Amino acid sequence: MRLMIVAIDAARPIAPRTGGTLLINLHSHLEGRVRPETAAQVARELGLPDADRDWAQALQLERPADLTEYLVKVVSSFPLFSRLDYLERIAREAVEDAAADGEDYLELRFGPASHVSGGDLDAVIAAVCRGVADGAAATRMPAGVVVAALRSDPTEANEAVARAAARAAGRGVVGFDLAGDEKRFPELERYVDAFAIAGSAGLGLTCHAAEAAPGRAAVEAVELLGATRIGHGARIAREPGLMDWFVERGIAIEVCPTSNLYTGAVDSLDDHPAARFARAGVRVVLGDDNPRQTGSMLSREAEVLREDLGFDDRLMHRMAEDSVAAAFVDESTRRGWRDRLASADGPDVAPLRDVVADGGENGAARAGG
Numbered sequence: 122m123r124l125m126i127v128a129i130d131a132a133r134p135i136a137p138r139t140g141g142t143l144l145i146n147l148h149s150h151l152e153g154r155v156r157p158e159t160a161a162q163v164a165r166e167l168g169l170p171d172a173d174r175d176w177a178q179a180l181q182l183e184r185p186a187d188l189t190e191y192l193v194k195v196v197s198s199f200p201l202f203s204r205l206d207y208l209e210r211i212a213r214e215a216v217e218d219a220a221a222d223g224e225d226y227l228e229l230r231f232g233p234a235s236h237v238s239g240g241d242l243d244a245v246i247a248a249v250c251r252g253v254a255d256g257a258a259a260t261r262m263p264a265g266v267v268v269a270a271l272r273s274d275p276t277e278a279n280e281a282v283a284r285a286a287a288r289a290a291g292r293g294v295v296g297f298d299l300a301g302d303e304k305r306f307p308e309l310e311r312y313v314d315a316f317a318i319a320g321s322a323g324l325g326l327t328c329h330a331a332e333a334a335p336g337r338a339a340v341e342a343v344e345l346l347g348a349t350r351i352g353h354g355a356r357i358a359r360e361p362g363l364m365d366w367f368v369e370r371g372i373a374i375e376v377c378p379t380s381n382l383y384t385g386a387v388d389s390l391d392d393h394p395a396a397r398f399a400r401a402g403v404r405v406v407l408g409d410d411n412p413r414q415t416g417s418m419l420s421r422e423a424e425v426l427r428e429d430l431g432f433d434d435r436l437m438h439r440m441a442e443d444s445v446a447a448a449f450v451d452e453s454t455r456r457g458w459r460d461r462l463a464s465a466d467g468p469d470v471a472p473l474r475d476v477v478a479d480g481g482e483n484g485a486a487r488a489g490g
């Protein structure tokens with residue numbers, strides 16, 4: 122197992138996004154994308170007692186830990202999100218950094234209830250949507266906002282978040298998620314109404330599941346909450362036969378390999394199930410989760426797939442197709458991406474069942490959006 126930490130260079134010029142590959146980021150948290158220099162400036166303005174600390178070091182995890190420790194690190198940056206103008210700036214810079222990383226699309230998720238305490242959820246969501254729209258306009262990279270409910274929050278608070286997300290549907294918000302500590306709050310029943318509210322507004326539904334809880338948790342996220350995508354899902358592969366259930370339903374798994382190492386969802390990158398998912402015919406899409414905490418942005422995660430997990434050109438191309446199908450975007454964006462993939466000089470990609478040894482009879486389930 123090789124673990125490489127790479128510094129994130131926000132000053133890097135925007136990479137050209139041409140050619141056959143698409144780099145689509147479907148799992149990334151606003152709270153994990155604060156630039157250290159922005160953190161320092163905001164901390165000084167807020168008069169935080171530790172404003173002069175080394176923010177790059179303060180934000181990044183030193184070593185793999187567990188989900189609770191990982192989240193404590195993420196939450197420690199929450200004071201930086203305490204004003205609307207900071208939220209807007211951090212969101213805009215997140216989009217700029219993703220474009221500089223060579224990404225073609227960023228779905229940026231965040232939990233509005235954690236920010237601007239006692240504040241107006243609509244205003245918090247609007248501020249992030251403004252930042253994302255500005256970043257997208259400046260970089261010409263499309264981006265969307267996914268609003269997250271939080272496992273540790275009261276049911277009524279999460280339903281208020283869902284209603285606010287629903288009001289912002291079509292105005293920057295494209296999806297709804299459940300995030301937070303699955304280890305401490307594993308059960309999903311109490312989020313059913315929140316997901317129903319978001320789903321009826323036309324938002325795409327995803328859910329962090331089977332990251333710290335057994336694989337069955339991801340089945341419940343689909344059956345109870347209506348999720349069409351699963352965040353992480355690392356433990357699905359530990360239960361024999363369970364992957365077929367996801368293949369049959371065309372559910373995409375948002376894999377974030379380096380994050381999974383840092384949260385203890387996998388013991389080593391060699392153990393990461395992304396390749397097993399792909400070879401079984403499960404839709405695999407990619408995210409970088411909290412790149413400031415792990416030091417690894419999406420382009421690096423794509424390298425991890427290739428170098429550590431054995432993804433070849435065919436599997437990378439298949440992942441791009443699955444990402445196009447699973448992204449919470451409008452149909453014209455999806456068509457544009459499909460045209461790009463079709464016209465690319467990529468590998469001559471046969472149906473997955475023909476290119477993998479154990480693909481089973483499930484190729485047909487992969488057709489359609």
Ligand SMILES: [Zn+2]
Nearest residue numbers: 150329352410
């Ligand atoms: Zn996540």
